[in-house]
Amino acid sequence: MSETFDAVDRRLVLATQGGLPLVPRPYHQVAEQVGIPADEVMARLARMLAGGVIRRIGAVPNHYAIGYTANGMSVWDVPDECIDELGRQVGALAFVTHCYHRPRRLPDWPYNLFAMVHGGSRAEVMAKVA
8 A cells, every 4th residue: 555655645644634624525625625626535535444544434523512421331242143233223322422343352351242322421321321
């Protein structure tokens, strides 16, 4: 990948490393900033993602700004054959911001389903997890 990483890619990484702009067409705004067409922004980011130069493109909410003052990671040991369906169900809950599958680390860590839960208080978070 390094031989195809050019000055435009560098400008693109610098322009997006702090997050995408919160506008209806963020890639178009980044394109204006970097000086390339929006479709090229998306293609370059997709290439860098596929090549491992960048790990992910995703939203990172400011939990306090949206009213959450308490949070906690919940973890479960669920049957592997059920993890996709259970992950979809847990991830669809309004108070879960992200839910994902991680490998177990036996014998000490048997958990394979993780979800970040948010609420207005510790008691509220605990009730939601329950």
